[in-house]
Amino acid sequence: MSINQVLPFISTALMLGFTIYVLQRWFVRRAPNFLFWGVGLAMFGAGSFAEAYLSLAWNRWVFFVWYLFGAALNAAWIGHGTLYLLVRKPWVHVVTAVLVIGSLFAGYLMLNAMPKLDATAFTTSKPVSEQYGTKVLEPGQTPPAGAQTTTTTYQGQQVTVVRGLLPLGSPVRLTTPFFNIYGLLTLVGGAIYSAFLFWRKRVLPNRVIGNVLIAGGALLIGSASTLTRLGYGQFLYLGELLSAILMFAGFRFAARPQPSDALQGVAVAAD
Amino acid sequence: MPNSTRVTETSRITGKSMLFEKIIPALLILMGVLMTALILFAAGVLLGIIHF
Numbered sequence: 001m002s003i004n005q006v007l008p009f010i011s012t013a014l015m016l017g018f019t020i021y022v023l024q025r026w027f028v029r030r031a032p033n034f035l036f037w038g039v040g041l042a043m044f045g046a047g048s049f050a051e052a053y054l055s056l057a058w059n060r061w062v063f064f065v066w067y068l069f070g071a072a073l074n075a076a077w078i079g080h081g082t083l084y085l086l087v088r089k090p091w092v093h094v095v096t097a098v099l100v101i102g103s104l105f106a107g108y109l110m111l112n113a114m115p116k117l118d119a120t121a122f123t124t125s126k127p128v129s130e131q132y133g134t135k136v137l138e139p140g141q142t143p144p145a146g147a148q149t150t151t152t153t154y155q156g157q158q159v160t161v162v163r164g165l166l167p168l169g170s171p172v173r174l175t176t177p178f179f180n181i182y183g184l185l186t187l188v189g190g191a192i193y194s195a196f197l198f199w200r201k202r203v204l205p206n207r208v209i210g211n212v213l214i215a216g217g218a219l220l221i222g223s224a225s226t227l228t229r230l231g232y233g234q235f236l237y238l239g240e241l242l243s244a245i246l247m248f249a250g251f252r253f254a255a256r257p258q259p260s261d262a263l264q265g266v267a268v269a270a271d
Numbered sequence: 272m273p274n275s276t277r278v279t280e281t282s283r284i285t286g287k288s289m290l291f292e293k294i295i296p297a298l299l300i301l302m303g304v305l306m307t308a309l310i311l312f313a314a315g316v317l318l319g320i321i322h323f
Binding site for chain 1: 299302313316322
């Protein structure tokens with residue numbers, strides 16, 4: 001077993017601990033931000049585990065978990081927790097409904113894609129993030145080293161494609177950018193905004209540093225995933241582990257108890 | 272009084288800190304730029320401008 005196969009299991013264990021830590025807070029305080037963070041982190045952990053499993057063997061339902069929870073939904077759910085923390089307005093509940101319905105719809109589309117998965121395109125020699133999508137090769141474009149190509153008809157045209165697990169034009173793939181854009185805006189944008197707010201008011205340095213670590217961790221996994229999909233997958237597992245460490249450390253740091261006089265002077269919520 | 276002095280020290284950002292004067296602002300700007308780049312990339316994928 002190589003180091004690249006071990007790292008995602010370590011990330012999974014770390015995310016499990018992080019998820020339990022956050023959900024324990026939800027059980028005590030019943031604040032919705034903890035619930036969404038906990039669910040999102042559980043999705044992140046499930047995605048890490050699925051990725052680790054798929055580096056050893058193929059299973060279509062593990063792939064389902066990896067794509068739906070690991071690639072599509074987790075950032076949006078974690079970020080939605082941050083939105084609940086920062087914005088205390090009734091419209092956030094409408095966004096919650098959209099997120100839940102959108103997630104269920106993505107799950108439905110993923111279920112529809114399951115019978116069409118091309119498992120023969122699967123290999124354990126590279127991360128699943130590098131092989132999940134079937135891509136059209138533009139004229140003159142050369143396929144990546146080791147990629148399997150085939151010719152097929154798509155939208156009435158004969159095209160050469162690099163074979164992937166999900167079929168060409170799979171509708172579920174269209175949903176992923178929506179979730180990821182929302183997740184980036186709320187998770188990273190929310191952490192940057194919170195850090196800036198405390199920094200500007202010159203209070204609670206632990207929350208400034210904690211939010212910087214959270215934003216850094218989320219950006220790290222976002223960048224590593226993007227690089228992987230562009231064919232540079234060698235940093236993915238390390239990026240995933242460092243991201244989990246940074247976010248957990250950031251959360252612990254930001255959640256450290258503070259003197260009440262400082263907290264009173266800070267308007268966290270944008271209401 | 273010793274307590275209140277300790278409270279002030281731990282809950283306020285001091286003015287002479289290199290971390291809070293230089294590094295944190297630079298990191299916030301850098302992360303904002305990176306976040307915008309990733310959002311634009313995802314939007315490009317969504318709009319079909321970037322084939323991916």
